[in-house]
Amino acid sequence: xxxxxxxxxxxxxxxxxxxxxxxxxxxxxxxxxxxxxxxxxxxxxxxxxxxxxxxxxxxxxxxxxxxxxxxxxxxxxxxxxxxxxxxxxxxxxxxxxxxxxxxxxxxxxxxxxxxxxxxxxxxxxxxxxxxxxxxxxxxxxxxxxxxxxxxxxxxxxxxxxxxxxxxxxxxxxxxxxxxxxxxxxxxxxxxxxxxxxxxxxxxxxxxxxxxxxxxxxxxxxxxxxxxxxxxxxxxxxxxxxxxxxxxxxxxxxxxxxxxxxxxxxxxxxxxxxxxxxxxxxxxxxxxxxxxxxxxxxxxxxxxxxxxxxxxxxxxxxxxxxxxxxxxxxxxxxxxxxxxxxxxxxxxxxxxxxxxxxxxxxxxxxxxxxxxxxxxxxxxxxxxxxxxxxxxxxxxxxxxxxxxxxxxxxxxxxxxxxxxxxxxxxxxxxxxxxxxxxxxxxxxxxxxxxxxxxxxxxxxxxxxxxxxxxxxxxxxxxxxxxxxxxxxxxxxxxxxxxxxxxxxxxxxxxxxxxxxxx
Amino acid sequence: xxxxxxxxxxxxxxxxxxxxxxxxxxxxxxxxxxxxxxxxxxxxxxxxxxxxxxxxxxxxxxxxxxxxxxxxxxxxxxxxxxxxxxxxxxxxxxxxxxxxxxxxxxxxxxxxxxxxxxxxxxxxxxxxxxxxxxxxxxxxxxxxxxxxxxxxxxxxxxxxxxxxxxxxxxxxxxxxxxxxxxxxxxxxxxxxxxxxxxxxxxxxxxxxxxxxxxxxxxxxxxxxxxxxxxxxxxxxxxxxxxxxxxxxxxxxxxxxxxxxxxxxxxxxxxxxxxxxxxxxxxxxxxxxxxxxxxxxxxxxxxxxxxxxxxxxxxxxxxxxxxxxxxxxxxxxxxxxxxxxxxxxxxxxxxxxxxxxxxxxx
Ligand SMILES: Nc1ncnc2c1ncn2[C@@H]1O[C@H](COP(=O)(O)OP(=O)(O)OP(=O)(O)O)[C@@H](O)[C@H]1O
Ligand SMILES: [Mg+2]
Numbered sequence: 001x002x003x004x005x006x007x008x009x010x011x012x013x014x015x016x017x018x019x020x021x022x023x024x025x026x027x028x029x030x031x032x033x034x035x036x037x038x039x040x041x042x043x044x045x046x047x048x049x050x051x052x053x054x055x056x057x058x059x060x061x062x063x064x065x066x067x068x069x070x071x072x073x074x075x076x077x078x079x080x081x082x083x084x085x086x087x088x089x090x091x092x093x094x095x096x097x098x099x100x101x102x103x104x105x106x107x108x109x110x111x112x113x114x115x116x117x118x119x120x121x122x123x124x125x126x127x128x129x130x131x132x133x134x135x136x137x138x139x140x141x142x143x144x145x146x147x148x149x150x151x152x153x154x155x156x157x158x159x160x161x162x163x164x165x166x167x168x169x170x171x172x173x174x175x176x177x178x179x180x181x182x183x184x185x186x187x188x189x190x191x192x193x194x195x196x197x198x199x200x201x202x203x204x205x206x207x208x209x210x211x212x213x214x215x216x217x218x219x220x221x222x223x224x225x226x227x228x229x230x231x232x233x234x235x236x237x238x239x240x241x242x243x244x245x246x247x248x249x250x251x252x253x254x255x256x257x258x259x260x261x262x263x264x265x266x267x268x269x270x271x272x273x274x275x276x277x278x279x280x281x282x283x284x285x286x287x288x289x290x291x292x293x294x295x296x297x298x299x300x301x302x303x304x305x306x307x308x309x310x311x312x313x314x315x316x317x318x319x320x321x322x323x324x325x326x327x328x329x330x331x332x333x334x335x336x337x338x339x340x341x342x343x344x345x346x347x348x349x350x351x352x353x354x355x356x357x358x359x360x361x362x363x364x365x366x367x368x369x370x371x372x373x374x375x376x377x378x379x380x381x382x383x384x385x386x387x388x389x390x391x392x393x394x395x396x397x398x399x400x401x402x403x404x405x406x407x408x409x410x411x412x413x414x415x416x417x418x419x420x421x422x423x424x425x426x427x428x429x430x431x432x433x434x435x436x437x438x439x440x441x442x443x444x445x446x447x448x449x450x451x452x453x454x455x456x457x458x459x460x461x462x463x464x465x466x467x468x469x470x471x472x473x474x475x476x477x478x479x480x481x482x483x484x485x486x487x488x489x490x491x492x493x494x495x496x497x498x499x500x501x502x503x504x505x506x507x508x509x510x511x512x513x514x515x516x517x
Numbered sequence: 518x519x520x521x522x523x524x525x526x527x528x529x530x531x532x533x534x535x536x537x538x539x540x541x542x543x544x545x546x547x548x549x550x551x552x553x554x555x556x557x558x559x560x561x562x563x564x565x566x567x568x569x570x571x572x573x574x575x576x577x578x579x580x581x582x583x584x585x586x587x588x589x590x591x592x593x594x595x596x597x598x599x600x601x602x603x604x605x606x607x608x609x610x611x612x613x614x615x616x617x618x619x620x621x622x623x624x625x626x627x628x629x630x631x632x633x634x635x636x637x638x639x640x641x642x643x644x645x646x647x648x649x650x651x652x653x654x655x656x657x658x659x660x661x662x663x664x665x666x667x668x669x670x671x672x673x674x675x676x677x678x679x680x681x682x683x684x685x686x687x688x689x690x691x692x693x694x695x696x697x698x699x700x701x702x703x704x705x706x707x708x709x710x711x712x713x714x715x716x717x718x719x720x721x722x723x724x725x726x727x728x729x730x731x732x733x734x735x736x737x738x739x740x741x742x743x744x745x746x747x748x749x750x751x752x753x754x755x756x757x758x759x760x761x762x763x764x765x766x767x768x769x770x771x772x773x774x775x776x777x778x779x780x781x782x783x784x785x786x787x788x789x790x791x792x793x794x795x796x797x798x799x800x801x802x803x804x805x806x807x808x809x810x811x812x813x814x815x816x817x818x819x820x821x822x823x824x825x826x827x828x829x830x831x832x833x834x835x836x837x838x839x840x841x842x843x844x845x846x847x848x849x850x851x852x853x854x855x856x857x858x859x860x861x862x863x864x865x866x867x868x869x870x871x872x873x874x875x876x877x878x
Contacts (some may be wrong), residue, residue, distance in 0.1 A: 334759030
């Protein structure tokens with residue numbers, strides 16, 4: 001399958017690429033080859049330099065040294081435009097689509113029409129639909145992007161790249177935001193592309209994707225290549241060891257804990273979503289101290305709205321929320337925090353962080369006015385700096401320094417900043433939404449341990465995740481959400497994956513579990 | 518995951534300031550170079566012209582004082598705009614707030630006859646601040662409570678303020694002679710004292726300096742400034758973190774208005790001793806440019822205010838010496854702005870390419 005032909009040069013070769021950001025060495029003499037018609041996984045810890053390397057190939061960054069060859073020829077890209085002209089397309093994890101435009105408009109944005117200066121929509125439309133059809137990218141070209149689920153938006157991004165003539169696709173953690181069903185469809189698309197001769201770089205933290213889909217894998221650690229392997233030649237354990245540089249410790253044992261008093265009580269919550277449609281239809285739920293309650297469900301069944309209602313970011317139209325016994329229905333986020341809530345939000349760059357501000361500032365986003373970070377309304381920069389050093393250390397956050405702007409951190413390290421901040425506030429109830437999204441395996445395991453430690457420390461945890469594995473591994477009880485309702489609550493000791501999976505799809509009529517917890 | 522590339526690591530505070538100053542200096546030099554071409558086209562000698570410009574601004578004690586007198590209101594209003602913009606509150610209304618501050622100040626000043634200075638002066642300063650603050654707060658309330666775009670409301674409020682002042686100086690408050698559209702002089706005790714007679718330097722400069730120090734503390738060191746920065750940078754994150762976005766806007770709209778009001782007040786109590794129909798003369802708009810050129814940083818605003826004041830003051834003497842019209846200086850001022858704005862574009866794309874073409878491999 002690896003279309004390696006001894007005579008023809010590989011599709012893309014990166015030779016001895018080095019890239020510094022100030023004191024940080026993001027790539028350190030990296031060699032990378034991408035053959036024709038192969039899916040090549042790029043693996044590595046958070047901050048290993050994966051995104052940087054691919055941004056260099058895509059013309060967003062210039063390497064300090066090293067060469068890029070496309071089809072054997074040395075090239076130099078000053079902008080993505082030039083990379084696209086050489087058939088290279090990239091889909092970033094934060095999609096770069098214009099939400100207010102339709103799919104068609106997004107795909108052709110910035111392209112020349114046949115009849116400049118007039119836009120020939122008819123012609124574009126035909127060609128876009130042809131492209132979509134030939135690669136099995138099912139999208140409605142007239143739908144508005146803002147109304148599409150993320151999985152479809154991703155297809156639009158791919159369509160956009162293909163329509164611009166990309167023969168090489170770079171996908172940065174494409175599966176992080178997809179549901180398992182969407183992942184399957186997505187893999188079929190990628191396989192089809194491979195068959196049609198496309199080359200694909202897949203950045204991922206999910207090792208099973210490497211073995212299931214990819215031909216070869218390159219592993220980065222600390223900006224250097226630590227290995228290039230055929231995917232059918234390595235086990236996940238080997239890959240994990242290459243990434244982290246040591247064996248992963250077995251995850252910590254779950255202690256038996258008798259749950260205490262309820263810290264989060266939700267009764268009959270109803271609310272509307274952003275489009276003013278019913279998102280939650282009467283959700284009741286309680287989380288007690290020392291237990292982890294997992295909310296399982298396919299993305300878009302009301303999880304985001306539920307989290308927002310609990311965090312005081314969305315007013316419910318009916319029902320009650322109590323945190324630590326205090327009424328927090330429709331309260332301000334401040335009140336919720338004061339009542340003991342910790343919140344790891346779903347959208348880290350949009351909600352959880354202030355990207356322009358330093359890491360140190362982001363670490364005191366809620367507590368900046370409290371002792372020891374401020375006295376008499378004046379910030380104590382030393383205390384804030386000291387706190388930052390402690391958290392960077394405790395969560396092994398890779399940042400140039402504590403004064404680095406947060407948007408220059410790698411995706412996983414940004415997530416760690418939020419985790420560090422929320423855990424360090426020692427909340428009584430931790431609302432964790434997709435807490436390990438974008439984290440490497442070691443970091444994800446670390447977070448799981450922190451959640452278990454919080455549980456052992458008598459904190460209640462409400463874990464909202466679309467990763468069933470994560471829910472199954474951590475939860476004491478699993479509540480399944482479907483179309484804005486809790487369709488069942490299972491004891492995790494007895495719950496089976498199949499059962500939960502069926503309920504997530506809304507296909508479990510066993511009404512006995514329907515009762516509220 | 519994804520990481521949309523950002524350009525660079527945040528540098529330390531000191532190097533940040535020096536970078537901003539450096540950029541400004543480059544922009545000024547480039548703008549002067551373009552201006553030189555225009556002067557040549559006009560048939561005059563740019564070197565002579567610029568020497569005259571410089572001497573006009575810094576050549577004598579009197580000219581330096583004039584620069585400071587002009588810079589004082591620009592600085593006051595510019596500081597207010599800086600904190601507003603930093604909080605994502607786009608206050609375009611400094612012009613109107615200057616007018617209302619001046620009106621409130623003159624009203625106190627006209628009624629202060631017989632008051633001792635230690636009453637009259639604080640009263641007129643307070644009135645200036647309050648007049649501007651109230652005028653700034655109304656759009657702030659509209660924004661915070663019903664989401665009305667402050668860009669539009671503050672612009673409208675500029676017009677209203679202008680015509681309100683116009684009404685007062687031609688109607689109820691018109692001077693006793695009823696000759697010019699201006700008021701009678703304010704009480705002597707309410708005037709900001711001259712501090713370097715016979716020059717026009719007045720105590721308003723101390724107010725501006727105090728405001729700079731205060732704003733430095735508020736914006737850089739205070740917890741409120743922290744919240745304001747968060748609100749300005751990412752509203753959603755501010756909400757998430759329990760920061761009241763509306764309250765922040767209310768406060769900055771009032772503070773920004775108050776500072777602009779002080780600018781109007783110093784023109785009344787420090788410069789003219791009365792209220793003229795066109796007392797601001799567009800200072801509220803120049804102050805926006807000053808705030809932006811100063812990178813919304815108090816120290817930067819000081820530098821930009823002095824720069825713009827100096828260009829203004831020097832323009833007259835350049836006109837006198839080489840006979841090019843004062844408007845040329847406005848062109849230079851506009852070019853400074855353009856060059857600062859163009860900087861990022863230049864640094865990133867075009868410049869890099871051109872550099873590449875000429876660089877020996
Ligand atoms: N624009 C930038 N400015 C400064 N430092 C940067 C910038 N972009 C990346 N870095 C640094 O370079 C290193 C590599 O980052 P990169 O984003 O390539 O990591 P990654 O392998 O994609 O990690 P993740 O899995 O967390 O997304 C990190 O330490 C990061 O902080
Ligand atoms: Mg990355």
